[in-house]
Every structure is written in structure tokens, then in C-alpha cells.
Amino acid sequence: MSHSPAMQGFDGIAGQQLPLRILRHFISSGSIPHAMLFTGIEGIGKRTLARRFAMALHCGAPQSTIEEGPHEVTRPCGRCRTCHQIAAGTHPDTIEIGPRKGMLRIDQIRNLLGVLAMKPFGMGRRVVILTDAQTMNQEAGNALLKVLEEPPADTILILTAAQRTDLLPTISSRCRHIRFSPLNFDELSALLEREHGMAAEQARALAQLADGSVTRALRLSEAGWRQRRDWMLRASGLDRPQLLKARPATVSLAFSARLAQCKESIENDLELLKGWIRDLGIWPYAPGYAMNGQCDELLAGARSGLSENQLSALWEALEHAQKCIAANGNLRLTLDVMALQMTEILAA
Ligand SMILES: [Zn+2]
CATH class of the missing domain: 1.20.272 (Zinc Finger, Delta Prime; domain 3)
Incomplete structure (x- = not known):
């Protein structure tokens, strides 16, 4: 691997220009939805972009700005302590929860409710990333609904799932939906070369097989x-x-x-x-x-x-x-x- 994805800031996401533009707009306009739902097939950057979004909100040393219409959005450095913590999943105000043994469980959501009842550690907003939200059963979903109905101040919830219809309608209807597309062949093979140091021939072969998913390509390569x-x-x-x-x-x-x-x-x-x-x-x-x-x-x-x-x-x-x-x-x-x-x- 030539360099870690954490080193590339908010704009280093291949093939997801539309979600990226929407998120930048949220930041530049100062109006960020309390809850968002990122959907798309596995391995196309939903969680990565959620983390970069948290970086854009928290980075301790944003080094440059990106022109975005009349506004400017700071670009996270990807290098400071905060950015590294977020990439590693250890930042106190960026909470990441994923399925255990294939399921998001009620006790995980209850723990989350406990954490959200307290104030954020830092000055900024708290970001909660709930990956594979489609693995929540009804019980866990109902517990989460409480957060969506009365969102705590300064908290932004990002759910990821394959499809919107995989979630309870009561949940998906309360989230701003952002669709991620599978990467096209050129984007995917270029990414495999650039970020994973693959030779062009191997990158092309894997990109053909992986149906637009980085995760899938890496699994095939492993x-x-x-x-x-x-x-x-x-x-x-x-x-x-x-x-x-x-x-x-x-x-x-x-x-x-x-x-x-x-x-x-x-x-x-x-x-x-x-x-x-x-x-x-x-x-x-x-x-x-x-x-x-x-x-x-x-x-x-x-x-x-x-x-x-x-x-x-x-x-x-x-x-x-x-x-x-x-x-x-x-x-x-x-x-x-x-x-x-x-x-x-x-x-x-
Ligand atoms: Zn930073």
C-alpha cells in the first residue's frame, strides 16, 4: 500500500463525486441533517466517506480550503492526531458501531443511547456512524428510533446500508438519503493501482471481476x-x-x-x-x-x-x-x- 487512505483528506474518494458534493454543501451551508443514510453495494466508500466527513468537522489543522460556490469548506489534513483517531475509530466524538456476528444488537444501541445522553467530549459536533444498519432487528431499530425522533443537540447520525428498503420505513424516512454508485471500471482499476500498489494488469483483471466494489477486488486479490x-x-x-x-x-x-x-x-x-x-x-x-x-x-x-x-x-x-x-x-x-x-x- 503506497499511502493510507487517511492521508488524503476529504476529497480523496474515488468515484463518489455526487455524495461528496452533497456533503460539502451541507458543511458550507452550515445546515447538516441530523441523520443521513448512505446506501450502495459493499466496498464503495460509504464508511470511508462518513469518516472523512467527521474529519472535515473535527480536523485540528485544516490546511487549505476548497471553493464551494459562494462558501468555502475546510479540507481536513488527514495527518493530525484527530484525523488519525477518526481513521482508527478511536476518536471520542466519532462513534462507530458495526454488526457483531452479523447483527447490530439491542445492547449496542442501548450503549449508544447512554453515550448520547452525555455531552460531547470536545467543542464540536458528535458524529455517530452506524454501519450495515440493515442488520438491526426490529428491537434494535425501535431503540434507535428514539434518537431519530428526538435527535440530541450537536449529534449527526450516519447510517450505511445496501438499500434504503432494507431498513424499517420509520427509520429511513427520518434520514437524508444519499446514494453511492458502484465504481466504474476505470475508477476502480486506477484506485487499485494508486492506493493499493497493484500492477496495472492485476488491477484491470480484478476491476473486471469486482463489479465496482473495492472491498470485493481486495478480497479477490487476497x-x-x-x-x-x-x-x-x-x-x-x-x-x-x-x-x-x-x-x-x-x-x-x-x-x-x-x-x-x-x-x-x-x-x-x-x-x-x-x-x-x-x-x-x-x-x-x-x-x-x-x-x-x-x-x-x-x-x-x-x-x-x-x-x-x-x-x-x-x-x-x-x-x-x-x-x-x-x-x-x-x-x-x-x-x-x-x-x-x-x-x-x-x-x-
Ligand atoms: Zn486533521
């Missing part, structure tokens, strides 16, 4: 995607699909058995295979856009024996498996069926 991909291709037989025609069912089932052993990475694994199928599909027309472009000989060889119908059928088999797994279907059974289907598609 999984050692290239070694994993190479193994996946060999084990699934998709590196040389022509040979799959004569593949005994036991070999296909050995592949699915190995896949089923790593439940945590199954989503990434299936995305890797889909990425390969996608590349095979576009290869004859736009080889420059293949995410696995560095495997050009393998791609060309694999593509030569396959029809477009077979590619669509393979893609569907993978998607079907993803859906079954997402719906908590039996993992081993789902993968066995998928592996057998793939062999059958290629034998046709």
Missing part, C-alpha cells in the same frame, strides 16, 4: 487470484475444454469435492470461472478486453472447440450454482450438479 484461477481452470478442465468430452464423472466430482472444501472462497471461485467463460465469449471479437488476456494462447486454444451455445450454457450452469448457494442450498450437491452439467454441456 485470495491469490492468479494461482487460484490457474488451479480452477485446470481442475475444472476449462483450460482445455475439448478434453472434457471424454472426462469420467469421477474426475468432475473430485473437482466439485475440492471446491466444496473452501466455502468462504466459493463466490470468488465461481466468479473466476465466469470471468474465463466471459473471456472465451469475447475473445474472437475483442481480445483486448479479456481480463485473462495474458493467457492468450490458452484462451485461443480453448475457444476454438467451443460454440457460443455451449458458452452460454456453461455461464448459466455457473450462475445457477451461484444462486443456489446464495439461497443457502446444499453446497456439495450444488457443486456436484454444476460440475456434471459442465461436462455434459461440453460433450454435446
